[in-house]
Amino acid sequence: MPAEGRRSDLQGAGPSPGRSLCPDFILDQHRRGRTSGAFAGAVADVDISGFTEITEQLSVHGREAAELLQDVLAAVFQPLTAGVYEAGGFIANFSGDGFLAVFPEGPGLDPAALRGMAAAWNFRQAVRSRHSFRTRFGTFSFNARIGLSAGQ
DSSP states (O other): OOGGGSOGGGTTOOOOSOOOSSOHHHHHHHHTTOOSOOOOEEEEEEEEETHHHHHHHHGGGHHHHHHHHHHHHHHHHHHHHHHHHHTTOEEEEEETTEEEEEEEOOTTSOOHHHHHHHHHHHHHHHHHHTOEEEETTEEEEOEEEEEEEEEO
């Protein structure tokens, strides 16, 4: 895509470094023969609002706009998903314009609830600091809704 079609802060927003399709936590449980059960931890349900509007507005502009949408998605989601892994969590699933992050309790880690709250705070700050993207097709704004729970 030509550089003039992108906002400078979208440059370099490509796929994040490769991660296993199956989270390490799940693989570790499987290796131990644990195929069911419960564990203590925290979960964050992250929903990013604003993608329906950008998708609808860009859909009429063809391939260039589709590539721009991909760049914007990466620019919004990469810092958030990286924050999950930095806090000792993993992404359980993606659903439309959001994801479910899981922070299991574990030896040598801060309590899952604290890690989940810290990650949620960082998600919110990341979205606030980059909530608007100006493109040649218009300016698009995003917001985050985050639900957090802890237990077993």
